[in-house]
Amino acid sequence: MRRHFVAGAVPLAAALLTGCASLDGNGGMSAVQEAAKTHLGAIVKVARSDDDFRRIDQRVAELLSQPLSADAAVQIALLNNRGLQASFHELGIAEAETVQASRLPNPGFSIARMKRGDEREIERGLSFDLGHLIALPLNRRVQGHRLAAVQRSVAMEMLALAAESRKAFYAAVAAEQTAAYMRDVRTTADAGAELARRMARAGNWTKLQQAREHGFFSEAVLNLARAEAARVSTRERLTRLLGLWGTQTGFSLPERLPDLPRQPQERPDIEQAAMASRLDVQGARQTLEAMASNLGLSRVTRFINVLELGAMRNSSNEAPRQTGYEISVEIPLFDWGDARVAKAEAVYMQSVQRAAQTAIEARSEVRQAYQGYRAAYDIARHYRDDIVPTARRISDENLLRYNGMFIGVFELLADARSQIVSVNASIEALRDFWVAQADLDMAIVGKPSLSGSGQSAAMAPVAGAAGGPAH
Structure with missing residues (x-):
């Protein structure tokens, strides 16, 4: 054997x-x-x-x-x-x-x-x-x-x-705040429509005046439905x-959005900060290094x-x-093994171009995010410091005139309607700022989703929004 x-x-x-x-x-x-x-x-x-x-x-x-x-x-x-x-x-x-x-x-x-x-x-x-x-x-x-x-x-x-x-x-809180405000608007519109019906029955108002008040009530009901859907x-x-x-x-949300900061962020070096900290740029560099290593591996083992x-x-x-x-x-x-090496070289050059494109997009995205942030801050501040206070002063003056019996209740209600668009727009502007803040924070560390503001309720035009009486 x-x-x-x-x-x-x-x-x-x-x-x-x-x-x-x-x-x-x-x-x-x-x-x-x-x-x-x-x-x-x-x-x-x-x-x-x-x-x-x-x-x-x-x-x-x-x-x-x-x-x-x-x-x-x-x-x-x-x-x-x-x-x-x-x-x-x-x-x-x-x-x-x-x-x-x-x-x-x-x-x-x-x-x-x-x-x-x-x-x-x-x-x-x-x-x-x-x-x-x-x-x-x-x-x-x-x-x-x-x-x-x-x-x-x-x-x-x-x-x-x-x-x-x-x-x-932020979008959910803004939608809650808008829906709450629209419920108040509907209540006011309901009171105005009921008063108009009584005035019409007493013969003190025309059918046209009553129809205008009812139209405002119908729009308020529609806007509330849209706000609830949002x-x-x-x-x-x-x-x-x-x-x-x-x-x-069944979680609960705050009743209103956070207040606007007193000053916006000043970031003159934002591009440099993004290039140093963005994970997608770092990931592109890592991929490039891996492809370079892979190219070396292909050459070493082409005969082995x-x-x-x-x-x-x-x-x-x-x-x-x-x-x-x-x-x-x-x-x-x-x-x-020459075809395998050629493939590795092509894959490497592909990674080089993609890394360069990633860096170009990162710089653009962080600039866009910062510009959007500053624009959103300026818009929200304008609503906070100018438009809403002006509407409030007009409302206070009309209330004084009403108390002095210079204007009637329907003129006062017409002024309240003119504030609806301003108040809702100020809520949306504040929401857009906080969304832009989140986009900016993301743009510094990774690829942001610059999709604009959150979802909002579509507002129907309000009768008498120009500020004049609705009759």
Whole structure:
């Protein structure tokens, strides 16, 4: 009987096993958690177990136990939005792939038994992939760049969710404030219409005058319906972003928007700040570095596709012992790897152009966001300091005239109608400012969603809005 035995490169593999990478236990979340703390002053957690979900639900319940604030809304979204949680698990996938790429390949073991007549041969082999070993440092670097890119992508998704949640909060509060005001307008219009009916029955008013008062009442009813529809839609959008359901959807909102700051932000260096801190620009740089590493990897391995090393020892029952080693390498007879290298170079140049375009767009977006912020501030301040105070002074003067019996009740009601457009526009202007503030904050750290102001109730033209009597 003859035996054939092939031994693998076990000593080499054993010496390198101590350098194998391992999972950090945090699922690659450290960079995202640091971004949340730095840019938002908030915390993020990935839910992996029932205990994690219970802790998140408990924290969400605490935040919902009182009227919601913009910061509380952002924190709830970061903890409770299931789409963001799914992205957090993408980090775990990328980390696992990085660790896998950093580990040595497993050795291969083979055994064969052959029989020919009375002769038997048993062959055992242990082999090790030297090609993988040679490419290991470059593979580790490429996967490390990919993990960093995924971390930045998830961090940017987190920041975008925070910005959208903040904008949705301001839109929902503005819609609540508008709906409350329109309910007051409807009550006033109802009183005016009832008084007009009585005056008409007494013969003190014409049908035309009564029809005008009824028209104002009908418009007030329509505007209230639109305001209620906007209130529901903005609240539901906020609910979706926060990941709320069931009894959680009964959260309460403040009665009015925050006041306008006394002064706007002055940011002459905003482009430089954005270039230094925007995650999409940093991510483009990381992708570019990964492509450069990938290009180097393609050149190194263009001829080393299958390279194995093993030690050999043969013994049989009829032949003397044989010792030696075996190396196999692919012969580049038909494929010299030039197409693979050309592809890597094209992908690299593609990444260069995309990185440049990302930087150009980032500069433009942050300028647009800042200009929109300043314009929104100026408009809201004009309503606060000029238009609304002027309308209030006119109302006070008309009230004095009414008390002195110089004008009647319907002239007073006509003046109240003229204020409706101003008040609603001032609410929308203040909402637009806070939305622009959220866009600006996002533009400095990531790609903003410059979609304009939040959803508002469409206002029908108000009869007598010019300020004159409605008769």
